Amino acid sequence: MRYIPNGGQIAKDMLKRIGFNSFAELFDTQIPQTAQFKGDLRIKEGISELEIRRLMGGLANKNLSNPSKNFCGAGLYFHYIPSIVDNLSTRAEFLTSYTPYQPEISQGTLRYIFEFQSFLTSITKMDVANASMYDGSTAFAEAILMAKRIMPKRRKVAIAASLHPEYRQVGVTSSEQFGLEYVTIPTTVGGGVDLNAIEQFTKDPEALAICVQSPNFFGIVEDVKNISRIVNPSDSSIGTDGPLLIVTVAEAMSLALYEPAPADIMCGEVQSFGNYPAFGGPAVGFFATKEKFVRNMPGRIVGQTLDGQGKTSFCLTLSTREQHIRRDKATSNICTNQGWCALRSTIYLATMGTKGIREAAEQSYSNAHYAFELLTKTPGIRRVHTDDFFNEFVVEVNDLDRRFQAALNSGLIPGVRLSKFGGSRNELLLAFTEVHSRSDIESLALALRGSN
Amino acid sequence: MAITHEEGSLFDIHHPDKSAYKLPPLEVPSKKPTKHLRESTLGLPQVSEMDVVRHYTRLSNMNYSIDAGMYPLGSCTMKYNPKINDEISMLDGFKNIHPYQPLETAAGAIEVMGRLQDLLAEVTGLPAVSLQPAAGAHGEFTGVKVMRAYLKENGGVRRKMLIPDTAHGTNPATSTLCQYEVVRVPNGPNGYIEASDVERLMDRDTAGIMVTNPNTLGLFEKNIVEICKVVHAQGGLVYCDGANFNAVMGWSRPGDLGIDVMHLNLHKTFSTPHGGGGPGAGPICAVEKLRPYLPSPQVVQKDGAYALEYNLPKTIGRVRMAYGNFLVLVRALVYGLTLGRDGLKEASTIAVVNANYILNLLKADYHLPFGPTCLHECVFSDKNQNEFGVKTMEIAKRLMDYGFHPPTVYFPLVVPGAIMIEPTETEPLHEIDRFISAMRAIAQEAKLNPEKVRTAPHTVFVKRVDETVAAKKLILRNNSTI
Structure with missing residues (x-):
């Protein structure tokens, strides 16, 4: 086997040198006979690279994979990724290195994580950000758990109906064992959260957290400033008088255009920054909060320090929150996170800079609004919400089954059907980015016209 | 190799006239939002493409890596990461597909997951597999939630969990996260867990035990079969931390020993790169009776093809969005196919x-x-x-x-x-x-x-x-x- 250099006689000689005649003799010293597997695994013999290319290439070809003809979003987006992101991130020094527990020989990893934290705090206007979470949904779950650590006596969590349904499911699965009660904040006709419901909930003495997403699952940009004002009327009220405000962001590109929420915890997904949708993973979660909550934060954090010669260097810090030190008292069980995906996001942000991110965001906004105009002029297609959106929106389409199929037949994936998430059978959620050209959008509108 | 390691910050070489990107001109009428506008800059540096390339190349030179040398990290299984795995994972048909596109347009992706599940089930002897967990600790969390859900339907969730002193830190952290009080199990004089200790500590209010096998001393838990019997006799379940599974493939199968549920770290045993701390993948493999509780959706075989099943009334729910760290799963499958x-x-x-x-x-x-x-x-x-x-x-x-x-x-x-x-x-x-x-x-x-x-x-x-x-x-x- 070519990945096993000590096969054949080499291993046999090694065995002999340490006093064993056979592999079985060595394994018998460790694994009792009754615990040994005596048969052959029902797995095929190994195959060559060429055969793997044929087999896996065949599987890849069964999938429709054309970003400019794909209008799915709902938390994962097809943005353009400059070629240096792939090139630099796949350097083996990054890809094949371990978690940076030994700072003297891991400064590369530590420095890019520090940059990731710096970029994310700057973009979100939060005080601190960690070194990444698995994805937006698990970051959201960790936010609920963190709120529970900060205010252990409270037990009600209000989640906006317009928050990503899968984020909600993950949040509930991950926290229900603490006996929490989940309340739903309804959506207004505009498409945003009902501010009155938030205000009501805030007064509940058991209120632990209010969770909203902006832009929300339907693409609508929430009035986060007002929400924040309702939840935390003054700065001193944060985390003391009322519930914590958790704001999730699934389309991080939106932060180029919109003011980030003054939240207690802001978390979500930065796949849009330099990572492929990749059938949903690996994506990359971010988690940011206020400085006073830093010791309650989950996950790894990199800090700046000095080395023995007084030179600026970096290391993992606040490890006393973490499982390998605190075991059952840790703030989270997270260990391996999404380091390499965070690297891709960091390189992407460095490449695009403030201007590039803004331009990609503006193009996404303009493309989505152009599509919205075309589609809502199409017979049988109506807008669902009245508030403004960033780069995705919901429309109601007569006879969606047939029109969706017609679009598929012409090689287009016209968006995400909300029936998948318990929505109406005729609702379609469409997302647009800079990868969609005018003609892509016009073909989409044509395909969805159906034969009406 | 880098001649100098004095590399400053990108903020130091920022200049507003520098740029490393170019997008095509906008082809549709330009529109801008009018409400909730951002009030200040994003604060990202503007640098050139050469700056970005040099900066990250120099950072990479500050790292040790498996391609450069041996990484004898116990319990981390830092093995060689075959290049073909990375290359296959970057095929358009894998990286440029969306989890919410119609599944008939992603049949190849479902098949990748189905084939990997079959492989993991066979090598562990545990037939019910979920690929959703994103890392080892996430697999532990998922597995213990599954145990909890099973116990809830079979007499109650119980309050305690047995954790040997040799356990990884994630085991006690996971137990706490799942609302179990940790009860420590000492290791015997030879490093093994003694079945008598487990018998003494195991009761009807204890969900079971989280055992790492081989353990973190590099020893196969000689009493594992007896330990499983003791735990089962009290109606409990046995979780196996599979971080050290690289020791026993083809030599011993957890499912044959009485283990009820375990996770595998694909970024260890199945050679997917650690990437400086992820992404990993921590699929769980379980006995048949726990299958109904696995996360939703599950990849199942229907009419000779792989499909996603959402109708799972007893499921613990989702542990992450979509289906898992898919590109990591692709790499692991390629590894399994290569080795056979x-x-x-x-x-x-x-x-x-x-x-x-x-x-x-x-x-x-x-x-x-x-x-x-x-x-x-x-x-x-x-x-x-x-x-x-x-x-x-x-x-x-x-x-x-x-x-x-x-x-x-x-x-x-x-x-x-x-x-x-x-x-x-x-x-x-x-x-x-x-x-x-x-x-x-x-x-x-x-x-x-x-x-x-x-x-x-x-x-x-x-x-x-x-x-x-x-x-x-x-x-x-x-x-x-x-």
Whole structure:
């Protein structure tokens, strides 16, 4: 086997040198006979690279994979990724290195994580950000758990109906064992959260957290400033008088255009920054909060320090929150996170800079609004919400089954059907980015016209 | 190779006229939002493409990596990451597909997951598989939630969980996260968990035990079958932390021993790259009776093809969005296909031979608390070197001067000053010999020139990093404003 250099006689000689005649003799010293597997695994013999290319290439070809003809979003987006992101991130020094527990020989990893934290705090206007979470949904779950650590006596969590349904499911699965009660904040006709419901909930003495997403699952940009004002009327009220405000962001590109929420915890997904949708993973979660909550934060954090010669260097810090030190008292069980995906996001942000991110965001906004105009002029297609959106929106389409199929037949994936998430059978959620050209959008509108 | 390692921050070379990107001109009418507008800049540096390339290339040069040398990190299984795996994972048909596109347009992706599930089920002997967990700890969380859901329907969730002292930190952390009170199980005099200890601690209010097998001393838990019986007799379940599964592929199957549910770290045993700390994948494999509780959706076989099943009334729910770290799953499948039946077993066989070779050749210089053999990793301590005032961390840092990443240190906790070495099967003999020579040389230095060891590393360009200062004076972001 070519990945096993000590096969054949080499291993046999090694065995002999340490006093064993056979592999079985060595394994018998460790694994009792009754615990040994005596048969052959029902797995095929190994195959060559060429055969793997044929087999896996065949599987890849069964999938429709054309970003400019794909209008799915709902938390994962097809943005353009400059070629240096792939090139630099796949350097083996990054890809094949371990978690940076030994700072003297891991400064590369530590420095890019520090940059990731710096970029994310700057973009979100939060005080601190960690070194990444698995994805937006698990970051959201960790936010609920963190709120529970900060205010252990409270037990009600209000989640906006317009928050990503899968984020909600993950949040509930991950926290229900603490006996929490989940309340739903309804959506207004505009498409945003009902501010009155938030205000009501805030007064509940058991209120632990209010969770909203902006832009929300339907693409609508929430009035986060007002929400924040309702939840935390003054700065001193944060985390003391009322519930914590958790704001999730699934389309991080939106932060180029919109003011980030003054939240207690802001978390979500930065796949849009330099990572492929990749059938949903690996994506990359971010988690940011206020400085006073830093010791309650989950996950790894990199800090700046000095080395023995007084030179600026970096290391993992606040490890006393973490499982390998605190075991059952840790703030989270997270260990391996999404380091390499965070690297891709960091390189992407460095490449695009403030201007590039803004331009990609503006193009996404303009493309989505152009599509919205075309589609809502199409017979049988109506807008669902009245508030403004960033780069995705919901429309109601007569006879969606047939029109969706017609679009598929012409090689287009016209968006995400909300029936998948318990929505109406005729609702379609469409997302647009800079990868969609005018003609892509016009073909989409044509395909969805159906034969009406 | 980098001639200089003096690399500043991107903020220092920012200039508003620099740019590293170009997008096509907008083809539709330009529109801008009018409400909730951002009030200040994003604060990202503007640099050129050359700046970005140089910066990250130089950062990469500050890293040790498996491609550059041996990573003898116990319990981390830092084996070679085959290039073909990465290349296949970057095929358009895998990276550019969306989880919510109609599944009939992603049949190849579902098949990748189905095939990988079948492979993992066979190698563990545990038929019910979920690929959703994103890492080992996430797999633990998922597995314990599954146990909890099963117990809830079978008499109650219970309050306690048994955790051996040799366990990874994630095990007690996961138990707490799942609302179980941790009850510690001591390890017996030879490093094994004794069934009698488990019997004494196990009761009807204990959900079960989380056991790492092989354990973190590199020993196969000899009493595992009996331990499973004891736990089952009280209606409990046995969780296996599969972080050390690289020792036993083809030699022993957890499902045949009485294990109810376990996770595998694909970024360890199945060779997917660690990426400086993820992404990993931590699928769980369980016995048939736990299948109804696995996360939703499940990949199932229907009419001879793989499909997603959402109708799962007893499921614990979702543990992440979409289906898992898919591109990691692609890599793991390619690895499994490449090695096949005999290759997987050979991987474990040689991993164990390599570890025992190191154990035997270093035991004259370093104290070996448990033995006389091991599986995939061996654990020494700094007891012999303590006589000269030299400690484990210093030995670890000194290894850097010899060109090696240090082993796992101070773990497991049951061995004071532990030095835990896992060479894996992909380390060539001449590299292993070089490592042994380095360790022996350090043992000599500890006797003759302990100060040299204590002040290591000397040759790496960053001297000992002050982790205490970092924790006291928190600087967690660059504060440059542009």
